[in-house]
Every structure is written in structure tokens, then in C-alpha cells.
Amino acid sequence: MGAHESTRHAEPGSERRPRSDAGTGERSPSERQERKKKVLTQGTSSMAQSIADAIVLKQGGVFLVTEQGGAIPLRGEHGFGLYYHDCRFLNGYTVELDGVRPEVLASTAEADHAGVFRLANPRILMREGHIMSEHDVGLRWERVIDADATAVHENITVHNYARSAVDLEVKLTFRAEFEDVYAVRGLMPEALGKHHAPAASDEELRFSYDGADGLQRAVTIRWGCRPDAIDGTSALFRVRLPPGHSQPISLVISLSESSGGTPADRPAPSCSGADVAAAKRRGEERLAAQVQERAHVETDSLLVNRVLARSFADLLLLRTPLDHDTFFAAGVPWFTALFGRDSLITALEVLPYQQTVAVDTLRLLARFQARERDPWRDEQPGKILHELRVGELARVGEIPETPYYGSVDTTALFLILMARHAAWTGRLDVFHELRENVDAALGWLSSPEAHPEINGYLAYDSTSKSGLVNQGWKDSGDGIVDEEGQIAEPPIALVEVQAYVYLAKSELSDLFERAGEAETAARLRREAADLKERFDRDFWLPERGVYALALVAGGHRAAVCSSNAGHALWAGIADPSRARTCAERLLSESMYSGWGIRTLAADEKAYNPMSYHRGTVWPHDNALIAAGLRRYGLDREARTVFGGIVRAAMHYRMYRLPELFCGFPRAEHGAPVRYPVACHPQAWAAGAVPYMLASLLGLEPEGFERRLRVVRPILPRLVRRATVRGLAVADGRVDLEFRKRRGDAVEVDVLRVEGDVDVVVEER
Incomplete structure (x- = not known):
């Protein structure tokens, strides 16, 4: 990559330095082997402390991850903190009462941007020698994220519930180290820039850092009322309260970025209880406007309703702006960024309810579509990105995510979303607008010069020194294995990738036909049909009753039973004669944990129920498989998958499905076993239950015909x-009601039709 191209993918107004290596960035065979041995695992980290019970607040690009009581630990390696632009600005923040951490009573974060924490004093030996009984003093800690001001407004109200006056010290302590998210995850060295000594006064406490990327990052804490003392990075407030009285402590935490050594020219937000209320109100108004954009679902099941409500709330939380468009950030805290695969699949899951983000996602990914060959970033012309980062390590070129293109499946998923969006909207405007990008993507899929192939199948083999070893959705270094339990040797042609290519060409052919390009449409159909015929011959494992995970180096099959095979059902590439056998294997005891379908069968040699991709359960994976089961008429099996995932959600705080959970059998545990550093909320997990419900209801759009088909609708067992x-x-727009009649039969009433659209119900 030439110097003149160094800012091509940078944020507007920013500059990104060339990467630090002076060579090509290409990985030699020996380096590939060494990289493989290290087993770099996407999504895991060296964190010693679990974030499974973390409280998450987010608005726009600002997000906060705290312990249950609202604090951020001052010591130890952990993932809690206040983040912005791939940087953890604040990595410590605690509240103490007379030198003692208060007890946590409750925490609420129903809205994405606002939370309330209820705390109380433990039994305290006061400095005067007397003992304060437990729960004499209560704290109501309210915080609101204001993305427009890049700030967090806080109000800590101290209330005396005792029958006598109290005199105590409230101590707020902060720590800021400005770590890149890759450093937080333990994947890269510590920060490269210069930390300045904290500057404290009775008006504010300021931390600042001069990044190696030329940006000065700062955290400024301003007090609504002056502290009684400042001790290092702690502010001390003396609270004297008669019985039944309260005292508020207000503050605002502002984040800033500036270049050229000049502080950011932004007015400081004020801090008071009224400011907290105003910020909360603005956030609620923003949420209300976004809620109006989508369809609404309600059932007679309290559990299903709560899971759906949490899912849609998390999807709103994860909507993140980039320039004038929004996308679904993959997950908090590790992947709050534009991820091609995650953002595309989430947009696909949400399409039945809302189509706006799909258009924005397509436009964003088209803007960053690869235009040249760069081994450092696994970039080839026409390819859709894997990940875009904007933090210090990306800006100085220490990591290739600027963007990085090491995904073998995102390009096909981009085309699938394009076609599915057109099917719902009945319009070709986005197809025409992004036509050059469509052609480039199809060109990459069909070009053996652009990527490795195995027996004519799309494969991958990263050459980047810092790239991913595995480039499908199971992108951990040990995620793809063979029947002997060994890590598969690239190049690797994954089963689901071939399915995505088939679906992309099949569905795009219709758009080309409608655009008057019959020859291109016919060619795509021929290529899809040829792929389907070869696929069944080369991937089916008759002795196992399932499709192989992959073809690997030398054309050998990775003859293991994995959830990937279920994606072949979702895409429709599976031969109908294989579907029931495949479904039986996916729902067998070794694959179905009782909570969901595992990523790898329990009788495989590489199985580990606690491994990121070799035995855990992923909600989005199950959602795609459930839709695939429905495609082949396997309704009972699809309903089983839905029920397992919904029951799992019941055991998580606020019914929030995490990125994944462990694959231990349901019979052994009364609740799903948590994966300690799983993202939550996580986008495609949040979209899983809404997508499965739309699939069970049989919603199949034919927008160009101005028609909605409701095909073989069924309801979950929990729902009537x-x-x-x-x-x-x-x-x-259409309003529909689904009701169970005798047995599993479902009656559909069309409650309202607005505009020119027809509803056709196709029963069994």
C-alpha cells in the first residue's frame, strides 16, 4: 500500500500512519505454522475477571461496562470501563463510604443509555469510634450517557435512613490509562504514547494521553459541587445529614479527542441533577423515534414477550453511527465496531421488522469494499471487510483492521442482504445505487486468482502476518478441526461458505432479471445449480448423516459433525433427500444440549463445551439453523430449537441472550453455563429470537409483486x-394475528392492510 493511500479508509478528518512493518506484510509458510500454533482466538482474552454479570450502558459510540454496583475495579486485569473509539478511557472508578465499598442492593439498566444503582452501607466502624449499622445510609447512583456531548452525566444521592444524624465521607476514585481495546483484551502490547500526570482542582480532575497516532485523548471529571478535598485521583465529599435527609453529588465525565496538541474545542457539559434528567429525556426521545421505525410483536407468553422486548432493546443499543449511516455494532465490549459478518447477519435477522439499518449497512460496507490487493490486510478487489477499527493501534498501523478483510463469507452475505432487502421492499434502487459494488463482489466470488480454491470451492488461507488463521464465522485459531481432533490445515473450504455463495447467486439472479439483464441472471442460476450438484457429492458424509465441516488442504474432508452443516439448510443448498437425516443428527443428544445446538458434537475428539467454537451454543447459529429447518418443512425440529434458546434466555439478566454459552447438557445443570468473557449485548444474538419467530410465522415477502406470503405458519409451544x-x-404495512386452533394448526387473521399489498396465507 502506497503512502498516498494511507488515509483511504480512515475516519473523516483523521490521518492514519503506515503500518510499522517495512515489508510486504505477507506471511511465509513457516510464519503461518507459527501463527497456527499460537491459536489466536477471536473473542477470548487474557482477562482474569468475568464480565458475565456486567451492566452495560451505551449510546452512539460511547459505552460503559461496570460491575453490578456501577463500579469499575481499580486493580487487576478486567474488561470493565468507559470506552469510545476503540479506546478504554476510564479503567477504574469506585465509590467508598468512610473507606468502605458499599453493598449492592439493585441495579437497573432497562434503557440503553441510562441506569440506576441502589447501594447501602455495610456495618462500618466510624473514625469517631462508634459503629454505623448496616443499611443506615442508602445511595441512589444514577448515570446517563450523552453521546452528543461524548459524556456521562451522574448524580449520586446519599440518603440517611437512620434515626440519628450521620457524618461520613464519600470518596470517588478514578483511573484512566487510555488503552486500545486490543491491549485490554491482552492481544497487543501496552499503549504506545505518553501519559500525563493527572491534573486536579476543586473544579475538575483531568487525565490526558498523547497517543502515538497524533491524537490527544482526555477524560475530564467536573463536579457539580466542590469536593471537600482532593487526594491524588480521589475526590472527597463530606456528607452531614439529619435523619431522613438527602444530599446529591453531581458530576459529569467528558471524553475528548484532539489533534496537533490542541485541546478539543467543545463546550464543557454542565453537571447537576437537572442535567442528568435532561440527558435521560433526550435519550428516551431518540429511542422512541427509533422504535417507531419497526414492526411490533406481542404474544400471550410473558416469557417470549420479555425475550423479544430485550432483544429489540439490545438491537437499538447496538445501533452505532458512522458518518451519516448506522450499523449494528457486533457486541459489547470487545466488538463495538463495524464487522462485516456480524452487521450483515444482524441486519438479515431484523429485516422482517425493520429495513433502514440494512440499507445503511450495505452502503457502509460498499464504501469500504476492497479495491486492491494488500496481503497485510488480506485484501483483494471486490471483497467485503471483516472488521474496521479506529483506535490508536489501528491508526499507527500496528494492526491491519483499517479495515481488515479476513472473512471468506462476508462478500456473499453482502449480496444476500442486498437481495433479501429488495424482496421486502420491492425496489431495485439500492441494487442500482450499489451496482458497481455488486459486480465487484460477484467478481471476487468467481475469481480463482483472487482467493484459494479447493476442487472449485471458495476457500481461504490468510497470508497476513497479523491476520486470522480461520476466516469463517468460527474464526478462532482452533475453531476448524478434523475428525482426529487436529486443527485443520489451510486452505479450507467451509461448508457454510459454499451455501452462502449458492444463496447469493440464486437470489441475485432475480434482481438481474428484473433489471432487464436476462443473460446475467441465467448465468448466475447455472452457476448456482452446478454448485448445488457438486456440493452434495463432495460434502455429504453418509456414515455420519451430516455435511462435512469443510474441505481442507489436499481436498480432504474435515469429517466432523458441526453446526455449520445447518447453514446448508438455511441457504437451501442441501438436497431435500438429506434434510431430515441432517436435522436428526443436529438434534441428536451429542449435538443438542437442551438449550441449543452445539457448535461441535460431543462425540467428536476436539469437543470442549467451554471452547469458543468447539462445543458451545451460539444463539445466532441456532437461529439460522431453525430457519433452515423450516425451509425444508421440519417444523417440529425448528420449534424445538426456538424453545431451547428462549428457555436459555430466561436464565440471563433482563432476558438478554449473550454471544454464546457453554455446551454442557441441560440435564446436568438447571441453567446454561456462562461463557465468562462473552459479549452481551451482542448483535446477532439479540436478533436471533425475533428472526426465529418470523421464520416460525412463515413470513415470506414478495415485495415486487406487492404480496406477503404466510407459509405454513406455526407457533412456539409456549405461545397460543x-x-x-x-x-x-x-x-x-400489514397487521396480522396468529392463533392456535386444534393441535398445532394456526389460524391467521389479517387485522389491517395499509397501502397496496396483498396477504396470502398458505396453510399445510
């Missing part, structure tokens, strides 16, 4: 009635 309001098809 479901209502969908505001379902957008073409230029119309």
Missing part, C-alpha cells in the same frame, strides 16, 4: 397467540 403490527412489505 401472536400479533405482528406494522409489518412493512413494498409500500404497504
Whole structure:
């Protein structure tokens, strides 16, 4: 990459330095082997402390991850903190009462941007020698994220519930080290720039850092009322309260970035209880406007309703702006960034309810589509990105995510979302707008010069020194294995990638036909049909009753039973004669934990129920498989998958499905076993239950015909009635009600039709 191209993918107004290595960035065969041995695992880290019970607040690009009581530990390696632009600005923040941490009573974070924590004093030996009984003093700690001001407003109200006056010290202590998210995860060295000594006064406490990327980052804490003392990075407030009285402590935490050594020219937000309320109100208004954009679902099951409500709330939380578009950030805290695969699959899951983010996602990914060959970033022309980072390590070129293109499946998923969006909207405008990007993506899929192939199948083999060893959705270094339990040797042609290519070409052919390009449409159909025929011959494992995980170096099959095979059902590439056998294997005891389908069968040699990709359960994986089961008429099996995932959600705080959970059998544990550093909320996990429900209801759009087909609708076992309001098809909207009759039969009532759209119900 030439120097003149160094800012091509940088944020507007920023500059990104060339990467630090002076060579090509290409990985030699010996380096590939060494990289493979290290088993770099996407999504795991060296964190010693679990974030499974973390409280998450987010608005726009600012997010906060805390312990249950609202604090950020001052010591130890952990993932808690206040983050912005791939940097953890604040990595410590505690509250103490007379030198003692208060007890946590409750924490609420129902809204994405606001939370309330209830704390109380433990039994305290006061400095005067007397003992304060437990729970004499209560704290109500309210915080609101204001993304427009890049700030967090806070109000800590201290209340005396004792029958006598109290006199105590409230101590707020902060720590800021400005770590890049890769350093937080333990994947890269510590920060490269210069930390300045904290500057404290009775008006504010300021931390600042001069990054190696030329940006000065700062955290400024301003007090609503002056502290009684400042001790290093602690502010001390003396609280004297008669019985039944309260005292507020207000503050605002501001984040800033500036270049050229000049402090950011931004007015300081004020801090008071009124400012907290105003910031909260603005956030609620923003949320209300976004809620109006989507269809609404309600059932007669309290559990399903709560899981759906949490899912949609998390999807709103994860909507993140980039320039004038928004996308679903992959997950908090590790992947709050634009990820091609995650953002695309989440947009696909949400399409039945909301189509706006899909358009934004397509435009963003088209803007960053690869235009040249760069081994450092696994970039080839036409490829859709894997990951875009904007932090210090990316800006100085220490990591290739600027963006990085090491995904073998995102390009096909980009085309699938394009086609599915058109099917719902009945319009070709996005297809025409991004036509050059569509052609480039198809060119990459069909070019053996652009990527490795095995027997004509799309494969991968990263050459980047810092790239991912595995480049499908199971992108951990040990995620793809063979029947002997050994890590598979690249190049690797994954089963689901071939399925995605088939689906992309099949569905795009219709758009080309409608655009008057019959020859291109016919060619794509021929290529899809040829792929389907070869696929069944080369991937089916008759002795195991499932499709192979992959073809690997030398054309050998990775003859293991994995969840990847279920994606072949989702895409429709599976031969109908294989579908039931494949489904039986996926729902067998070795694959189905009782909570969901495992990523790898328990009878495989590489199985580990605690491994990121070799035995855990991923909600989005199950959602795609459930939709695939429905495609082949396997309704009972699809409903089983839905039920398992919903029951799992019941055991998580606020019914929030995490990125993944461990694959231990349900019979052994009364609740799913948590994966300690899983992202939550996580985008495609949040989209899983809404997507599965739409699939069970049989919603199949034919927007160009201004028609919605409701095909073989079924309801989950927990549900006898479901209502969908505001379902957008073409230029119309539809309200539907689904009711169980005898047995599993479902009756569909069309409650309302707005605009020119027809509803056709196709029962069994």
C-alpha cells in the first residue's frame, strides 16, 4: 500500500500512519505454522475477571461496562470501563463510604443509555469510634450517557435512613490509562504514547494521553459541587445529614479527542441533577423515534414477550453511527465496531421488522469494499471487510483492521442482504445505487486468482502476518478441526461458505432479471445449480448423516459433525433427500444440549463445551439453523430449537441472550453455563429470537409483486397467540394475528392492510 493511500479508509478528518512493518506484510509458510500454533482466538482474552454479570450502558459510540454496583475495579486485569473509539478511557472508578465499598442492593439498566444503582452501607466502624449499622445510609447512583456531548452525566444521592444524624465521607476514585481495546483484551502490547500526570482542582480532575497516532485523548471529571478535598485521583465529599435527609453529588465525565496538541474545542457539559434528567429525556426521545421505525410483536407468553422486548432493546443499543449511516455494532465490549459478518447477519435477522439499518449497512460496507490487493490486510478487489477499527493501534498501523478483510463469507452475505432487502421492499434502487459494488463482489466470488480454491470451492488461507488463521464465522485459531481432533490445515473450504455463495447467486439472479439483464441472471442460476450438484457429492458424509465441516488442504474432508452443516439448510443448498437425516443428527443428544445446538458434537475428539467454537451454543447459529429447518418443512425440529434458546434466555439478566454459552447438557445443570468473557449485548444474538419467530410465522415477502406470503405458519409451544403490527412489505404495512386452533394448526387473521399489498396465507 502506497503512502498516498494511507488515509483511504480512515475516519473523516483523521490521518492514519503506515503500518510499522517495512515489508510486504505477507506471511511465509513457516510464519503461518507459527501463527497456527499460537491459536489466536477471536473473542477470548487474557482477562482474569468475568464480565458475565456486567451492566452495560451505551449510546452512539460511547459505552460503559461496570460491575453490578456501577463500579469499575481499580486493580487487576478486567474488561470493565468507559470506552469510545476503540479506546478504554476510564479503567477504574469506585465509590467508598468512610473507606468502605458499599453493598449492592439493585441495579437497573432497562434503557440503553441510562441506569440506576441502589447501594447501602455495610456495618462500618466510624473514625469517631462508634459503629454505623448496616443499611443506615442508602445511595441512589444514577448515570446517563450523552453521546452528543461524548459524556456521562451522574448524580449520586446519599440518603440517611437512620434515626440519628450521620457524618461520613464519600470518596470517588478514578483511573484512566487510555488503552486500545486490543491491549485490554491482552492481544497487543501496552499503549504506545505518553501519559500525563493527572491534573486536579476543586473544579475538575483531568487525565490526558498523547497517543502515538497524533491524537490527544482526555477524560475530564467536573463536579457539580466542590469536593471537600482532593487526594491524588480521589475526590472527597463530606456528607452531614439529619435523619431522613438527602444530599446529591453531581458530576459529569467528558471524553475528548484532539489533534496537533490542541485541546478539543467543545463546550464543557454542565453537571447537576437537572442535567442528568435532561440527558435521560433526550435519550428516551431518540429511542422512541427509533422504535417507531419497526414492526411490533406481542404474544400471550410473558416469557417470549420479555425475550423479544430485550432483544429489540439490545438491537437499538447496538445501533452505532458512522458518518451519516448506522450499523449494528457486533457486541459489547470487545466488538463495538463495524464487522462485516456480524452487521450483515444482524441486519438479515431484523429485516422482517425493520429495513433502514440494512440499507445503511450495505452502503457502509460498499464504501469500504476492497479495491486492491494488500496481503497485510488480506485484501483483494471486490471483497467485503471483516472488521474496521479506529483506535490508536489501528491508526499507527500496528494492526491491519483499517479495515481488515479476513472473512471468506462476508462478500456473499453482502449480496444476500442486498437481495433479501429488495424482496421486502420491492425496489431495485439500492441494487442500482450499489451496482458497481455488486459486480465487484460477484467478481471476487468467481475469481480463482483472487482467493484459494479447493476442487472449485471458495476457500481461504490468510497470508497476513497479523491476520486470522480461520476466516469463517468460527474464526478462532482452533475453531476448524478434523475428525482426529487436529486443527485443520489451510486452505479450507467451509461448508457454510459454499451455501452462502449458492444463496447469493440464486437470489441475485432475480434482481438481474428484473433489471432487464436476462443473460446475467441465467448465468448466475447455472452457476448456482452446478454448485448445488457438486456440493452434495463432495460434502455429504453418509456414515455420519451430516455435511462435512469443510474441505481442507489436499481436498480432504474435515469429517466432523458441526453446526455449520445447518447453514446448508438455511441457504437451501442441501438436497431435500438429506434434510431430515441432517436435522436428526443436529438434534441428536451429542449435538443438542437442551438449550441449543452445539457448535461441535460431543462425540467428536476436539469437543470442549467451554471452547469458543468447539462445543458451545451460539444463539445466532441456532437461529439460522431453525430457519433452515423450516425451509425444508421440519417444523417440529425448528420449534424445538426456538424453545431451547428462549428457555436459555430466561436464565440471563433482563432476558438478554449473550454471544454464546457453554455446551454442557441441560440435564446436568438447571441453567446454561456462562461463557465468562462473552459479549452481551451482542448483535446477532439479540436478533436471533425475533428472526426465529418470523421464520416460525412463515413470513415470506414478495415485495415486487406487492404480496406477503404466510407459509405454513406455526407457533412456539409456549405461545397460543401472536400479533405482528406494522409489518412493512413494498409500500404497504400489514397487521396480522396468529392463533392456535386444534393441535398445532394456526389460524391467521389479517387485522389491517395499509397501502397496496396483498396477504396470502398458505396453510399445510
